[in-house]
Amino acid sequence: MSEREAIGKARRIVVKAGSSSLTTPQGTIDANRIDALVDVLAARRADGAEIVFVSSGAIAAGLGPLGLTRRPRDLATQQAAASVGQGLLFARYTSSFARYGVTVGQVLLTADDMIRRSHHRNAQRTLEQLITLGILPIVNENDTVATDEIRFGDNDRLAALVAHLTRADAVVLLSDVDALYTGDPRRPGVRRIADVHGPADLADVELGGSGRVGTGGMVTKVEAARIAGVPVVLTNAASAAHALAGDEVGTLFHPADARRMSTRDLWLAHATTGQGRVTLDAGAVDAVVRRRKSLLPAGVTGVEGDFAAGDPVDLCDPGGRVVARGLVHYDASEIPELMGRSTRWLARELGAEYEREIIHRDHLVVLTEQ
Numbered sequence: 492m493s494e495r496e497a498i499g500k501a502r503r504i505v506v507k508a509g510s511s512s513l514t515t516p517q518g519t520i521d522a523n524r525i526d527a528l529v530d531v532l533a534a535r536r537a538d539g540a541e542i543v544f545v546s547s548g549a550i551a552a553g554l555g556p557l558g559l560t561r562r563p564r565d566l567a568t569q570q571a572a573a574s575v576g577q578g579l580l581f582a583r584y585t586s587s588f589a590r591y592g593v594t595v596g597q598v599l600l601t602a603d604d605m606i607r608r609s610h611h612r613n614a615q616r617t618l619e620q621l622i623t624l625g626i627l628p629i630v631n632e633n634d635t636v637a638t639d640e641i642r643f644g645d646n647d648r649l650a651a652l653v654a655h656l657t658r659a660d661a662v663v664l665l666s667d668v669d670a671l672y673t674g675d676p677r678r679p680g681v682r683r684i685a686d687v688h689g690p691a692d693l694a695d696v697e698l699g700g701s702g703r704v705g706t707g708g709m710v711t712k713v714e715a716a717r718i719a720g721v722p723v724v725l726t727n728a729a730s731a732a733h734a735l736a737g738d739e740v741g742t743l744f745h746p747a748d749a750r751r752m753s754t755r756d757l758w759l760a761h762a763t764t765g766q767g768r769v770t771l772d773a774g775a776v777d778a779v780v781r782r783r784k785s786l787l788p789a790g791v792t793g794v795e796g797d798f799a800a801g802d803p804v805d806l807c808d809p810g811g812r813v814v815a816r817g818l819v820h821y822d823a824s825e826i827p828e829l830m831g832r833s834t835r836w837l838a839r840e841l842g843a844e845y846e847r848e849i850i851h852r853d854h855l856v857v858l859t860e861q
């Protein structure tokens with residue numbers, strides 16, 4: 492069975508729709524296009540598939556009601572727009588799916604829900620239970636409380652992580668462009684790419700930025716496809732039915748072997764940015780990279796940046812190359828005093844709470860093999 496055929500027969504599918512496919516240029520929900528997409532999802536569901544729908548559009552749908560004509564730059568206004576828009580969007584989905592007797596459940600995730608083990612299991616359980624109960628989950632980032640530091644920012648990678656969480660068989664990304672092209676399709680002379688098997692197929696592709704209301708453009712879609720671990724089809728909302736049927740539309744990204752990484756590690760590696768850098772001596776690099784140990788204060792030789800405990804930070808070898816990323820247990824300002832010290836010394840001199848690692852191995856992902 493070809494991968495296209497497998498998508499046509501997939502049991503569980505994550506479908507993600509971008510803001511531009513769901514909202515009008517005036518910053519309101521586009522009821523007609525939402526209904527048309529719901530028609531397609533309901534039909535595939537009636538065919539026996541379990542659909543998990545990742546819907547963007549909260550910020551874009553909140554612009555009109557807030558009297559804004561373009562996506563705001565500042566976080567507080569984005570949060571306000573998302574708060575208004577998410578409610579409107581979900582109300583529309585509720586009534587649109589009700590036409591088919593389908594009940595929908597809203598799942599708003601924060602990045603923390605992917606990394607903290609307890610939250611991660613919780614999100615997984617919630618999604619699984621919704622599906623078991625025959626409810627169609629509609630997922631978005633909880634933009635109203637997300638902050639710039641720890642935030643997915645784009646729903647393409649969120650969709651890939653949801654595919655891992657729900658053990659989906661395929662992902663369909665619906666955008667305002669019908670496929671990946673060799674360059675920005677707003678420019679002449681570009682060619683559609685039908686299949687992507689690996690990085691070599693992308694070597695000459697110019698991955699441009701987003702459209703008017705989207706986030707991330709092609710870069711985040713390619714990244715999502717890389718980490719999904721299952722076939723990913725990229726096309727536009729008008730071709731959704733064909734994509735779900737396994738027809739030759741859009742671009743098919745064939746899966747790489749990403750299944751071996753946990754969702755949490757994938758998130759750390761691909762969906763976070765280091766908020767600072769911690770430099771390791773050679774022994775610590777070996778411990779962290781090769782032996783997969785926690786990072787102890789004794790192996791740290793330098794610290795840069797202004798991060799807080801819980802933030803993702805990059806770990807660098809003595810030459811300055813990033814070798815791992817992890818969630819740090821200390822504020823940046825605390826580390827100079829701990830550097831080079833044994834945990835026993837720290838516990839004796841500073842108190843028992845300083846006996847802990849700089850980064851625990853469970854909160855650490857290696858980014859390069861040594």
Ligand SMILES: Nc1ncnc2c1ncn2[C@@H]1O[C@H](COP(=O)(O)OP(=O)(O)O)[C@@H](O)[C@H]1O
Nearest residue numbers: 509510666671672674675699701702705706708
């Ligand atoms: N190589 C490319 N192939 C296809 N589209 C591209 C490419 N480079 C940039 N783009 C742009 O990416 C946009 C889609 O990304 P985005 O606006 O983030 O969409 P969405 O809201 O659906 O997530 C398209 O409108 C297109 O103009």
Ligand SMILES: N[C@@H](CCC(=O)OP(=O)(O)O)C(=O)O
Nearest residue numbers: 510547548549550645646706
């Ligand atoms: N969570 C945000 C969407 C962010 C995003 O990825 O947007 P898009 O590129 O349109 O899929 C929102 O609902 O506005």
